[in-house]
Amino acid sequence: MKRAWMIGAVAALVAGLAAPAHAAERPWRTTDAPSGLWPESGLTDVTAPGPQDIWAAGFEGHSCVDWSWPFMGAGSVCSSNAIVREWNGSSWLNRNPPGAWNLEIQDIDASTPGNVWLSGSKMGQGYLARWDGSRWTRVTLPESCETATYLQLEAVADGVWAVNGCLARWQNGTWTTYDIDAFIHRIHAVSDTELWADGSRLGPYGPAISRWDGSAWSEPDVPDGYTDLLTAGPSGVLLSGPGKADLMLRRGGAWTAIPKPPSAYLGYRIADDGSLWTGTDPTKPGALFYRFDGDTWNSTPMPAQTGTGPRNRGGFDYTPVSTTPGTMVAAATTPGGGPLTMTNQP
Numbered sequence: 001m002k003r004a005w006m007i008g009a010v011a012a013l014v015a016g017l018a019a020p021a022h023a024a025e026r027p028w029r030t031t032d033a034p035s036g037l038w039p040e041s042g043l044t045d046v047t048a049p050g051p052q053d054i055w056a057a058g059f060e061g062h063s064c065v066d067w068s069w070p071f072m073g074a075g076s077v078c079s080s081n082a083i084v085r086e087w088n089g090s091s092w093l094n095r096n097p098p099g100a101w102n103l104e105i106q107d108i109d110a111s112t113p114g115n116v117w118l119s120g121s122k123m124g125q126g127y128l129a130r131w132d133g134s135r136w137t138r139v140t141l142p143e144s145c146e147t148a149t150y151l152q153l154e155a156v157a158d159g160v161w162a163v164n165g166c167l168a169r170w171q172n173g174t175w176t177t178y179d180i181d182a183f184i185h186r187i188h189a190v191s192d193t194e195l196w197a198d199g200s201r202l203g204p205y206g207p208a209i210s211r212w213d214g215s216a217w218s219e220p221d222v223p224d225g226y227t228d229l230l231t232a233g234p235s236g237v238l239l240s241g242p243g244k245a246d247l248m249l250r251r252g253g254a255w256t257a258i259p260k261p262p263s264a265y266l267g268y269r270i271a272d273d274g275s276l277w278t279g280t281d282p283t284k285p286g287a288l289f290y291r292f293d294g295d296t297w298n299s300t301p302m303p304a305q306t307g308t309g310p311r312n313r314g315g316f317d318y319t320p321v322s323t324t325p326g327t328m329v330a331a332a333t334t335p336g337g338g339p340l341t342m343t344n345q346p
Contacts, residue, residue: 025300026326026344028289033339034085034092041083042308042333043340044315047155049110051324051345052089056331057108057118058339059083062313078311082120084108097129097136111155119162121149128162142168142175154187154195163187163197167217180217182208188232196220196237198229209239223248223255231267233320235274249276261290261297269318273325282306282316282332289328289344302342309337321345 033043034056043058059080068074082103085092097103103122110116114133121127126148128139141162145151148165159170163184168177184199193214201208207227211220226241226248237250246257251274266279266289276292279302287302308314314333321327324345332340 025291025298026346028300028303028328028330028342028344030303031341031343032092033341034083037083037339038081040080040309040311040313040337041339042314042337043317043331044333045105045108045317046319046329046331046341047108047110047116048319048321048329049112049116051321051327052087053110053113054087054321054329055084055095055108055110055116056087056092056339056341057082057084057105058315058331058333059105059313062309062311062337064311078313080104080313084118095131095136098138099127103127106150107153109153109155109160111157115155115157115159117153117155117160119151119153124149126151130160139170142166142177144168144177152186154189156189156195157192161187161189161195163199167197178217180210182210184208184210186229188229188237190232190234190237196229196232231270231276233270235272236270236276238268238270238276258292259297261292262299263288263290266316266318269320269328271320271326271328272322275326277318277320277328279318283308283314283335300344304340304342305335306332306340307335307337309333309335311337313337 038061040062041060043056045057048054060083062080064076064078066076079102082100082105084095086095097118103120105120107119116131118129126141126145128141129136130139145166145168150164151162152164154161162168167184168175182199182201184197187195187197189195195212197210199208209229210217226239228240230238230240239248248255249258261278263280264278265281269277279289280287283306288299290297290299306316316332318330321329327345329343334340
């Protein structure tokens with residue numbers, strides 16, 4: 001998952017969360033993708049705690065059996081293996097998790113090379129595993145998360161937060177669950193002790209934003225009418241709101257209006273250098289990344305088109321690379337099926 005903050009807290013103290021310096025756009029390029037995968041494969045998720053520690057997750061051997069019965073209809077039953085690969089700076093290492101058969105990966109996130117988390121769904125149940133630097137270990141989910149098959153993760157120094165149908169924190173081997181007046185969809189770390197979460201309020205229904213201050217969750221003070229949390233990290237918090245012409249960016253505790261990008265098909269990301277990222281649909285020809293440099297949104301062509309393969313199974317994810325300001329990496333599936341990776345690293 002999709003944020004970089006290990007050096008961000010230090011940078012914030014030194015630079016006061018200043019806006020990123022203007023710079024020429026780095027061109028994106030394709031890179032060596034994991035090889036040796038079974039047919040009908042692809043990548044769906046990526047996390048990058050460092051330039052020599054990039055984790056990509058996806059699937060291989062995706063196959064389906066089509067069925068049809070008179071008067072009952074038709075359909076397909078599909079299965080595949082989950083795959084995880086780690087880039088160590090020179091090659092991709094096989095880090096497949098336990099129970100990979102018929103496991104559908106939902107998210108991968110890491111705070112350090114020894115704190116990598118993987119969520120998914122298997123046989124209708126939630127799945128969670130942790131890489132401690134040498135091996136994977138299945139982690140039993142708390143009761144409130146057992147049937148949450150779309151868990152979103154946010155790794156922090158002492159463990160992980162898991163959300164989407166539940167709100168739970170794993171810390172030093174122990175789960176703590178939280179009951180707040182909202183269904184939380186995603187969580188973002190500003191630091192180990194400050195997190196922002198977006199979700200839906202229950203009764204009456206509506207968007208909700210919550211903030212963890214290190215000891216409790218509460219509703220933060222945000223600009224009027226800005227009800228949707230787009231992303232957050234050590235270099236800022238980004239909001240939008242229904243009918244609002246601008247986005248609202250928080251740096252150093254102060255909110256500032258910034259223009260919207262020409263397109264925001266991709267989810268927003270915020271990098272170590274404070275730049276904001278989004279983009280157009282990567283499955284369409286001529287797709288673009290957009291980067292906000294503090295004043296304007298600048299475009300850069302995506303170096304390859306992504307897709308879903310012959311059985312409509314694919315994915316796309318991109319993330320900042322921690323400790324390398326301004327560097328991004330993406331993992332995806334090719335139009336014909338197969339792994340695809342790209343970066344703007346020179």
